[in-house]
Amino acid sequence: MTIQAKCPIAILMATYNGENYIREMLDSLLAQTFSDFVCYVHDDGSSDGTMEIVREYAMTYPEKFQVISGPSQGSAKKNFLWMLSLVEAECYMFADQDDVWLPDKIARSYQAFLDGTKDYRCVFTDMYVTDACLHVISDSMIRYIGRDLGRTGYTQIAIDNPAAGCTMMFDRKLRDKAIQIRHMDSIEMHDHWVLMLAAVFGQVIPVDEPLVYYRQHGTNEMGAVTETTAQKICRNLKEVFSGKFAAEKREFIRQGRRLAEEVLLLSDIPEEKRQVLQEYAAIASQSRIRRIRFYREHDFSRNGKVSTLWMWLWV
Numbered sequence: 678m679t680i681q682a683k684c685p686i687a688i689l690m691a692t693y694n695g696e697n698y699i700r701e702m703l704d705s706l707l708a709q710t711f712s713d714f715v716c717y718v719h720d721d722g723s724s725d726g727t728m729e730i731v732r733e734y735a736m737t738y739p740e741k742f743q744v745i746s747g748p749s750q751g752s753a754k755k756n757f758l759w760m761l762s763l764v765e766a767e768c769y770m771f772a773d774q775d776d777v778w779l780p781d782k783i784a785r786s787y788q789a790f791l792d793g794t795k796d797y798r799c800v801f802t803d804m805y806v807t808d809a810c811l812h813v814i815s816d817s818m819i820r821y822i823g824r825d826l827g828r829t830g831y832t833q834i835a836i837d838n839p840a841a842g843c844t845m846m847f848d849r850k851l852r853d854k855a856i857q858i859r860h861m862d863s864i865e866m867h868d869h870w871v872l873m874l875a876a877v878f879g880q881v882i883p884v885d886e887p888l889v890y891y892r893q894h895g896t897n898e899m900g901a902v903t904e905t906t907a908q909k910i911c912r913n914l915k916e917v918f919s920g921k922f923a924a925e926k927r928e929f930i931r932q933g934r935r936l937a938e939e940v941l942l943l944s945d946i947p948e949e950k951r952q953v954l955q956e957y958a959a960i961a962s963q964s965r966i967r968r969i970r971f972y973r974e975h976d977f978s979r980n981g982k983v984s985t986l987w988m989w990l991w992v
Contacts, residue, residue: 679763690771694725694727712741719759731744802888
């Protein structure tokens, strides 16, 4: 099954038990200043009234909302990538069921997208972090969780993804690469995969402006979690003594390497980047000194803190 979008922008929304907040999200799409889009919704087996609400909007606004029928995919990343493989459009956006978009989100993202100079381009923006009632906790999700808007090189994204899927807009060529994924378990989330491909094959365009209210309500699949320095030190000490710290850091590094391995299965990777990714994917077989030098040389780091990675390499 293939769905040909009638508008330049296809918004993909994966839903699951979202009846409490989804009306606000759908209303925020109707309030957009740029209206040349269609939102495609696929539900992953909700047991509440989510789909009754979605069908109501699809019947009332058929030019704006369409329901995609199909089997449950089992997770948000699988659901989004499955929809991505079905819908053909000029460009794409991901939407979460429990957020609220500011009225100019699509317009601002699309302008930045059109200002891009390369194929395989991806725009992402910042977000407001809010509580369940949309009271603002932080005016920058990226800074709230300790990320850096400017760290968009492919070696940096391999370690730390600064972009949330619901802030992204990307082109058809990037979509065509993304749906070639062979091993879904190799990636942590769909947004990390798409942004990594944009950094490898084309252009990542950050927009330093919050254009989404990112609602925190306790049941988000991926949430904004922050802690004080004292809390972090206390947590790390507990995890060091329990053995959890070393295990988590090893797994964190393995996730990046699995992502690189999945990228390497694609064709037409620029040769210099291919060589770096190949060495990165196989770096576990190298000595610790070689690993440290490699990470420093190519800036595989979280927010430039290579010293943190050095410590992980020793555990």
